[in-house]
Amino acid sequence: MKAGMYMAKYAVENTYTVADFITAGHMNRVTYDAFSYKDLISNGNEVTTLQLVDDYLSELGDRTLRVQLSKEEYMKYRFKPKLMCHDIYGNGEVYFVILLLNGIADIKDFDYNVLKLLSVDDMNELMSQIYNAEYRWKDQYNYDHGTI
Numbered sequence: 001m002k003a004g005m006y007m008a009k010y011a012v013e014n015t016y017t018v019a020d021f022i023t024a025g026h027m028n029r030v031t032y033d034a035f036s037y038k039d040l041i042s043n044g045n046e047v048t049t050l051q052l053v054d055d056y057l058s059e060l061g062d063r064t065l066r067v068q069l070s071k072e073e074y075m076k077y078r079f080k081p082k083l084m085c086h087d088i089y090g091n092g093e094v095y096f097v098i099l100l101l102n103g104i105a106d107i108k109d110f111d112y113n114v115l116k117l118l119s120v121d122d123m124n125e126l127m128s129q130i131y132n133a134e135y136r137w138k139d140q141y142n143y144d145h146g147t148i
Helices: 003-009 018-023 052-061 070-075 081-089 092-101 120-144
Strands: 034-042 044-050 065-069 114-117
Touching: 003 092, 034 120, 044 052, 052 092, 070 081, 081 092, 081 120, 092 114, 092 120
Parallel strands: none
Antiparallel strands: 034 044, 065 114
């Protein structure tokens, strides 16, 4: 990547606020489970063996926007990605996508005042595209492994 390309994408005029995202509206129901290939383990519990969103991080990353949190927003959402996603997307369960986009593995590490987020429209569009492209194979796998 050329040095100037990175800077232009995250220039001040391309920075958004949480309020901009909240104003844009909410999204349909997306959950971690709906995008998971699952297996049963010996004690009967289900475990995710593959998360579909992982395979699409590059495509999702291409559509991210840089969001600067105010001091108040930082304090409100620190360690609470589900609350942020509920406020922005109307769905707290989509938090796993935001963690992945920001390279965060655990909500205890959700401690940033600048985040990469998808617009509500992009989140809706991309998650729908991923689900529609993959659900048949995921559902068949989960059926074959006794998790449906």
